[in-house]
Amino acid sequence: MSENQSQLHDTPARYGTVSRFFHWTMAAILAWQFATALSHLLLEDTAIESFLWGTHKVVGLLLIVLVVLRGLWSLRNRGHRPPSLSPMANLGHLALYLLMIVVPLIGLLRQYGSGRAFEPFGIPLMPGFEGDRIEWMMAPGFLHSWLGWLLLAMVVGHIAMVFIHRRRPRDEDVLARMLGDRQSGPSRVS
Template sequence: MSRISTMGAGREPASAVWRDTPERYGRVSRAFHWLMAALFAWQFAGALLYVGLGDTAVTRFVGGSHFTLGATLFALVLLRGAWGLANLSRRPPHRGRLGRAAVAGHAVIYALMIVVPGLALLRQYGSGKPFTPYGLPLMPGRDSKIDWLVAPGDLLHHWLAFLLLAILAGHVAMALLHRALWKDDVLARMTRG
């Protein structure tokens, strides 16, 4: 019995919808991408409001989830990275100079998505303050502070986060340029699948 007759005419196997293919990203990759885009937008909105307005009721509302959301994004980037590695040979290819630049840009984005919250978690642990996102006791409190764990986060977290924001803005701009200028709708790979 042929593959088409067992699945029905025109239907793809279920794994082909969920996993990446050379033509498009699957549902899992797209879900990770857009969920994380929305969470990063909220995270950066809170940070930008705080920089622009200072400590107000609005900034406390938007930024009040900053620690918990950062830990969530850290977990999601690790899961997304594992999923991406598992699908690496099936993903849409990046060809030519622009393709190599896209690969390099994605590598920098992934590195910053790990380093930025990693520094914040290191700083949190070094501070001695408890950390219980979603009520889960990830880091117990203690009386002493470990300065050498706090220092890298104090020095770099803020600046690397805004570098990540700038690179993400460039990522969005390049997707729009591909569509408007070069008429090769790479965005469709991550939207329609």
């Protein structure tokens, strides 16, 4: 593998450029998405809400596209990614992936079932339809919101764990492998 290729792919010591790009880009876009949801919950009928909430559906669509690509890339790199620190960490990452897929999927399902047109970036993704809403598609609405807040809670826990590992002398500093510090080895015991 050439030097350039080896930087693109993950290795057991660190995440490669592509995985890091997905991780940090999605973290920033998800932060925006949570800001839109919080504005809808707490700042209804304000200028801030009308600005932020107006982007919720289109940003949600962008996130589901990104997470599918990211999931495929992580499968391609399976076997030579940095190992999880514990089975719990592995499960936590899996749960984050599941929620990043299920939450926007339910949003899109409800959008279709509502019969209203959805044309993100001018692309006629859902033309809409006349007549009654499709009730079974609309039903999991509360799940979209609750799982969305669960995702936020899990992200907060995820960030807390990163700093807990950094402070524990016997744990590996996992932040280094996601920041792409090429000096970082597979373990840091001090």
